[in-house]
Each structure stands twice: as structure tokens, then as C-alpha cells.
Amino acid sequence: MKKILLLILVSTCLTAVGQVAEYDIVLKNGRVMDPETGLDAVRNVGILGNRIMEISASPLSGKEVIDVSNLVVSPGFIDPHVHGMTNKEHEYQAHDGVTTALELEGGIEDIGTWFASQRNKTIINYGASACHPWARAELMYETAQSKGNKDLERGSNKFNYLPVSPKEMQGTLDLLDKELKSGALGIGVPIGYYPGATREEVYNVYEFAAARKTMIFTHVREGKALAIQQAIADAATTGAALHIVHLNSMSLDEIGLTLRMIANGQKQGLDITTELYPYTAGSTSLESAIFDDGWQQRLGITYNDLQWVETGERLTAETFASYRKKGGIVILHTMRPEWIESGIKSPITMIGSDGMPYSRLAHPRTAGTYARVLGVYVRERKTLSLMDALRKMTIMPAQRLETISPIMSRKGRLQVGADADITIFDPNTIIDKANFEDGLKFSEGIQHVLVNGVFVVKSGKTIGNVFPGQPIYGKHKQ
Numbered sequence: 001m002k003k004i005l006l007l008i009l010v011s012t013c014l015t016a017v018g019q020v021a022e023y024d025i026v027l028k029n030g031r032v033m034d035p036e037t038g039l040d041a042v043r044n045v046g047i048l049g050n051r052i053m054e055i056s057a058s059p060l061s062g063k064e065v066i067d068v069s070n071l072v073v074s075p076g077f078i079d080p081h082v083h084g085m086t087n088k089e090h091e092y093q094a095h096d097g098v099t100t101a102l103e104l105e106g107g108i109e110d111i112g113t114w115f116a117s118q119r120n121k122t123i124i125n126y127g128a129s130a131c132h133p134w135a136r137a138e139l140m141y142e143t144a145q146s147k148g149n150k151d152l153e154r155g156s157n158k159f160n161y162l163p164v165s166p167k168e169m170q171g172t173l174d175l176l177d178k179e180l181k182s183g184a185l186g187i188g189v190p191i192g193y194y195p196g197a198t199r200e201e202v203y204n205v206y207e208f209a210a211a212r213k214t215m216i217f218t219h220v221r222e223g224k225a226l227a228i229q230q231a232i233a234d235a236a237t238t239g240a241a242l243h244i245v246h247l248n249s250m251s252l253d254e255i256g257l258t259l260r261m262i263a264n265g266q267k268q269g270l271d272i273t274t275e276l277y278p279y280t281a282g283s284t285s286l287e288s289a290i291f292d293d294g295w296q297q298r299l300g301i302t303y304n305d306l307q308w309v310e311t312g313e314r315l316t317a318e319t320f321a322s323y324r325k326k327g328g329i330v331i332l333h334t335m336r337p338e339w340i341e342s343g344i345k346s347p348i349t350m351i352g353s354d355g356m357p358y359s360r361l362a363h364p365r366t367a368g369t370y371a372r373v374l375g376v377y378v379r380e381r382k383t384l385s386l387m388d389a390l391r392k393m394t395i396m397p398a399q400r401l402e403t404i405s406p407i408m409s410r411k412g413r414l415q416v417g418a419d420a421d422i423t424i425f426d427p428n429t430i431i432d433k434a435n436f437e438d439g440l441k442f443s444e445g446i447q448h449v450l451v452n453g454v455f456v457v458k459s460g461k462t463i464g465n466v467f468p469g470q471p472i473y474g475k476h477k478q
Helices: 002-016 087-094 111-118 132-146 157-161 166-181 199-211 225-238 247-267 295-299 317-326 337-345 365-380 386-393 395-401 406-410
Strands: 023-034 039-048 051-056 062-067 072-075 077-079 098-108 125-131 187-189 215-218 241-244 272-276 281-285 306-308 329-333 349-351 422-425 446-451 454-458
Touching: 023 051, 023 386, 023 422, 072 386, 077 365, 077 395, 087 098, 087 365, 098 111, 098 132, 098 187, 098 215, 098 422, 098 446, 111 125, 125 132, 125 166, 132 157, 132 166, 132 187, 166 199, 187 199, 199 215, 199 225, 199 241, 225 241, 225 247, 241 247, 247 272, 247 337, 272 337, 306 317, 337 349, 337 365, 349 365, 349 386, 349 395, 365 386, 386 395, 395 406
Parallel strands: 023 062, 023 072, 077 098, 098 125, 125 187, 187 215, 215 241, 241 272, 272 349
Antiparallel strands: 023 039, 039 051, 072 422, 281 329, 306 329, 422 446, 446 454
């Protein structure tokens, strides 16, 4: 942190004495908005390399000067909840203003290998948590192999329904520690997908996270407010930092209560945060534990509320049985607009897309989450001010993560010394275009997106063959 502050101070001094005669890029006459400082004014932004070096009311000289008059110049959006982590999805995300995409709910298996595979190959910044369900399954697979049990294959869904032994528990924690040392941003605990994990097992993981001073990212068990309450209790009694993902689909009609729980927990000093996405439907794997016996009662929906992504059709009892055996992604139409609006309005919520892997008819949140907030909930419904919406997309996730990833103290800000991750959009036209019927489309109104000082979207068009995305490592990286 001291090094970062020193860099910012040096950058400011260099600019003040005029030692930077010409910038690589100048963004001219844009409405510069920085949620951390509250700046909202017409300014010129000078970029040198991968950093913002000057923000000035006076003209600046640059090798490339882009007139952004009447456009908002914002910190790039930080998405803490992404499942589609290839450049196919990243292109849609970039056109939605996202400059950093993180897989924090479920995490990434063997994260060191994954980080190595992404180096110098990604459009936007990337990172992930350690994957608890994978780690526990790896240990159970080793046990099965040692006992000659050939029925349990590596990666089998059957592990999700089994408890770990004490020896497997310790091995799981050792593997999670290895993943943290490989750069993981905390631990993904999507406990709703592996009912075999006991309360003690989950509690052990929270204790481990607290001891390692890292963070838990969790999709709670089914149960709405009761499940949220359990996660908060585990965090409170262990001291673990906790982030609860997609509070809207976890809480359903109890979102008012769960928002109060989290807000009151924060007031009591608990290290708890949450997020939501701006859609009334969720999306997940049909073969997962979410759809075990009793799902209709738990979720308050019927077969017709499920939409098969591969074809767009609504399901029946017959097609549900067939597709569940086959395996694949469905969209769950489970929520009401007023639940989403109350969540978005709350000052404690961040925005996260929960964007899915690419499919032509994938959930529209994969492509339109951020433009939808700005177009629908800011401009049309006036649920939020523009600055408050940007705060949920930029500085809130940056500040949440900077204690476990020092590089995040340079993200989510439009300030001298910050990384040049910048989203430039027209507040009068920005809107999501992806929908449930026609599938994925680029959002409209995002004019330019820079990642580490490099254009990945320019004048609304993808810039091909540029890969400025950088890894976002956790602080335990060795």
C-alpha cells in the first residue's frame, strides 16, 4: 500500500511540474466521474502507459486525442462474479463496460495452472478464488483410489453428496492453502451445490479463512433468510471476511430481511458484503443439487418457469427429466421486479453479473448487466443516481478486495496514479440489448473501453488482437 501511495504522489508531482510533455492518450472534454472522491466535472485525462497521469481542466497534449464530449468517463467496471472467463465472454463484458472479471463464487480448479494459461492472452483483467468443492472432491477421489473404488471418477457429481472424513478435511485445507499461494483471491464456497458438506465442514473452512486472513465468497444453501443467517453466524463466530453472492436469487421474497441482516451486521463491525444482478431470472446447471427433490416448493416455481438455454424452450415434466439426465444450463424465472429494485436501491449492495459461459441463448446478464443498471435503473426508473450506480460497479468492489489483493487499490478509481482501466459511455443512450428471447447482444452506448491504457473497445467496435488483461492475484501469491 505504501508503494502505491508513493507512486501516486510521484505521479502527481511529475504532472504538477510539467515533466510529461505529451501523453500516449488524452481523453478530451469528458464528464469525468470518480465515485471515491466525488469528482463530477468536465476534464481532460492524460494517460501514459498503463496509468492515469493527469486529470486537468486545461488542455493536454497527446499522441492520440479522443474527443469524449458529452460522454461519461468512468473507472472501468469490476465484476466480482463471472463464470464465463474466456475471451468469447470477455468481449461481451467489455462492451458492457467491464474491465476486470473475477470468478469468486465458485472459484477456479488448479488455479496456478489456470493463471499460467491466461498470461498475455486475455482482453480484460482476470482473477478467481480457490474452489472449495473441487478441493474436497480431489481428496475424496484420492481416498476412493486408495481403496480401489473405481466407481468414483475424478470430478464425479457424486462427491457433492458425500461428507469428508477428518483426514480428507485436513487435506482439503492444505490444498486450499496451496491455491492461495498460487494467487487465489480467497475461497469460493458455493455450498448450495454440494449438500454432502456438513455444517462442521463448512465451519472449518470459515475458520481456515479467518486464520489465513482471506475471504469467503459463498452461494449459501437453499433456505433464503435462514441460509443467509447461517453464513453470517459462521463469519461472526470465526472472524472470517464474508461476501454473499447474488443476494436477490438467494433471498427471493425475503430480500428486505436479508438486506437488514447484512446492514445491521456491518453496523456491528462484521466484515460482510453482498451483491446482486438486475434481472428477475437466474441461471444454473439443471443437473445440479439445486433441482433435487422439492425444488418447486423451495424456489416457488414450476416446470414452465425453467427455460432450456440450448433451445430457448420452456420445460415440461417430461423435458425436465430428459434434460436433467443429459445435463445443461437453464434459466430460472423466479423473481419479481420489486425485489430486484429494492436490492439495487440499497446502499450496501454491489453489482455482479453472475455471467454464464457463452451460449447464443445464454442468460442476458452475461452481456448486459452493467448497461441495464445504468439504462433502466438510473436513466429510466431513477432508482439510483448515476454516481451511486457507478459506486456499486467500481469503488465498492475495489475497496472490498484491496485487503486481499493490493493491486485493487489502483482499480475502480479515476484518479492520478490509478490504472488506466476506463469505461466511456453515453448516459443518454446506454442500455442492455441482450434478452431472454433472442440471446446475447452487445450493449449499446459504451463508446470506448480501455484496459491498462489499451483500447479494447473504440467507437463502439471491438479492437482485435489486443490482450492487455492482467492477472489479479491474492496477497498470498508466492
